[in-house]
Amino acid sequence: MNLTSEILKDLVYNSDLSIGQSVKQLEKAFFEIRNSEKDYALTALIDIIAVIDDSSKSMHWKLECYILSFLLDYSREEKYLNKLMSHLESNPKIDTNEYNFLYWQLTKTMFVSPELNTKINQIRMRKIYAQMFSFFNEQIQQENNWISSDERDQGLVIVMTGQLLSPQHAPTQIALESCYTLIKNYNKKVLLINAANMPRSMCLPYYSPQLWNYMNEFNNRNILTYQNIEIPFYQFVEEMPSGEEMDSVLKTVMELKPEYILSIGGSNVIADLCSNFVPVVTIPCVVEIPISEGTFLVLPRKITNDDADVISKLTQSLDKVIESEVSYKPKETENEFNRSDWGIHKDDHVIVIIGNRLNEEMSEEFIGSLNKLLDNNLKARLAIIGDFSISEKIAGKYKSFKERTILMGYQKDLSAVFSICDIYLNPPRTGGGTSAADALYRGVPVLTYPFGDVSYVVTDKYHIENLERVEEYLINWKQEEFRELERKAALRRADEIFDSSRVFSNLVNEMKKSSGFH
Numbered sequence: 001m002n003l004t005s006e007i008l009k010d011l012v013y014n015s016d017l018s019i020g021q022s023v024k025q026l027e028k029a030f031f032e033i034r035n036s037e038k039d040y041a042l043t044a045l046i047d048i049i050a051v052i053d054d055s056s057k058s059m060h061w062k063l064e065c066y067i068l069s070f071l072l073d074y075s076r077e078e079k080y081l082n083k084l085m086s087h088l089e090s091n092p093k094i095d096t097n098e099y100n101f102l103y104w105q106l107t108k109t110m111f112v113s114p115e116l117n118t119k120i121n122q123i124r125m126r127k128i129y130a131q132m133f134s135f136f137n138e139q140i141q142q143e144n145n146w147i148s149s150d151e152r153d154q155g156l157v158i159v160m161t162g163q164l165l166s167p168q169h170a171p172t173q174i175a176l177e178s179c180y181t182l183i184k185n186y187n188k189k190v191l192l193i194n195a196a197n198m199p200r201s202m203c204l205p206y207y208s209p210q211l212w213n214y215m216n217e218f219n220n221r222n223i224l225t226y227q228n229i230e231i232p233f234y235q236f237v238e239e240m241p242s243g244e245e246m247d248s249v250l251k252t253v254m255e256l257k258p259e260y261i262l263s264i265g266g267s268n269v270i271a272d273l274c275s276n277f278v279p280v281v282t283i284p285c286v287v288e289i290p291i292s293e294g295t296f297l298v299l300p301r302k303i304t305n306d307d308a309d310v311i312s313k314l315t316q317s318l319d320k321v322i323e324s325e326v327s328y329k330p331k332e333t334e335n336e337f338n339r340s341d342w343g344i345h346k347d348d349h350v351i352v353i354i355g356n357r358l359n360e361e362m363s364e365e366f367i368g369s370l371n372k373l374l375d376n377n378l379k380a381r382l383a384i385i386g387d388f389s390i391s392e393k394i395a396g397k398y399k400s401f402k403e404r405t406i407l408m409g410y411q412k413d414l415s416a417v418f419s420i421c422d423i424y425l426n427p428p429r430t431g432g433g434t435s436a437a438d439a440l441y442r443g444v445p446v447l448t449y450p451f452g453d454v455s456y457v458v459t460d461k462y463h464i465e466n467l468e469r470v471e472e473y474l475i476n477w478k479q480e481e482f483r484e485l486e487r488k489a490a491l492r493r494a495d496e497i498f499d500s501s502r503v504f505s506n507l508v509n510e511m512k513k514s515s516g517f518h
Helices: 005-013 019-034 038-053 061-075 078-090 096-112 119-140 170-186 216-220 243-256 269-276 305-312 364-376 392-397 399-403 414-418 433-441 453-457 468-477 480-497 500-513
Strands: 153-161 189-194 223-226 229-235 258-264 280-283 296-299 321-323 349-355 380-386 405-409 423-425
Touching (some): 019 061, 078 119, 119 269, 119 305, 153 243, 153 269, 170 223, 170 229, 170 433, 216 229, 321 500, 349 414, 349 433, 349 468, 364 392, 364 399, 399 405, 423 468, 433 480, 468 480
Parallel strands (some): 153 189, 153 258, 280 296, 296 321, 349 423, 380 405
Antiparallel strands (some): 223 229
């Protein structure tokens, strides 16, 4: 197909074609661009950009979003992210379902693309969420909603999350551990609610959309069991934003009058709406101030000048932010892997990379740097855990990476994996904190770029600017004394971050000191 500007204009602006027909034609064009030679793809992209930038004619906003989503996915250029954000900021035609869908697509893109996760974009996304919250808040706003502390049930806490899967899923583990701690250590009654507020279906044409997992089997459960503790449970059945289910939960909160609500993860409208009645404490799943309009925002580290600057540009106050600490729950295991089962020699230096989104988070530039590292260190091997595949393009271009990388797939028992690994390497990304903490717990040192969750899990001694620092580390790793010192240092850091009961207790104490709690 010869994609010229004129053909694309006819396709996009032809009133005889429905939105669905236009999307199907664009889908074919995008497929050809993805699978064509570089020169052809470049020409086609220039044609598409010319269409999207042509202000002389009016394009249906859904088609514009579809084209922008392709350009953003293909190029990772910030200008396309900005144009998509503008639809959330000022498009009067977008409805609440479409708004929620697009909000989460952009949230996911910024999460997996650190270069797009700038302070300016973070502020814009916080304002966009506040705008969505305000819309719903105006629907329920009444006078004298607040339930004072002496009227609230001091023995009941509601824990609300945006997604609940298995305990191996980090946000789910945080939610379940919070319930467990409240019941076991504080003798509280707990109700766990999964608001399931992330999109599960498409309501808007979008290129390579993220649709979030959802456990249908939980719909028939009113009790979940975790570590032999029974937790009363409710899961939203309808896809959010569901006015009926949101209204039902708000009424339940007003009737039960819990002491407070723990909101896990942020960007949870129904949890934040409850802050009209009772304190809502938002605990993030990353080491950043959560996006929330609740009563308290937990930050698992010290507040920085950048944090203060972000808050100052919003309608919120630093008084809402509670400084806390990073904490994790140890996963005990007696299992160990044998190197020989994976074709690893006894004296190989195994660098492990772990993640659920590595196909997106490991750029070709990063893979090229890994290939150079392997070329320069003949004893080095890579072990990759999670959803990752080596494309034909990568295999043909980076021979050492292809030949000396072990793809171990999804592994339920990471502790067993760490028994055959020497060093944990974190790629440039936002997440990864839980697996990095597990590595430290098994005495595996962690090297990371100086941003994202993992940078707070380790001390700045282990921050790297590039993979040349890893090469220096590998030279030292040959010395037994150095290896032993580094393993002990990893275990000492693990002792500091695996005291979740102490961290939780300090958080509750800080929260209750605030006037916003009463």
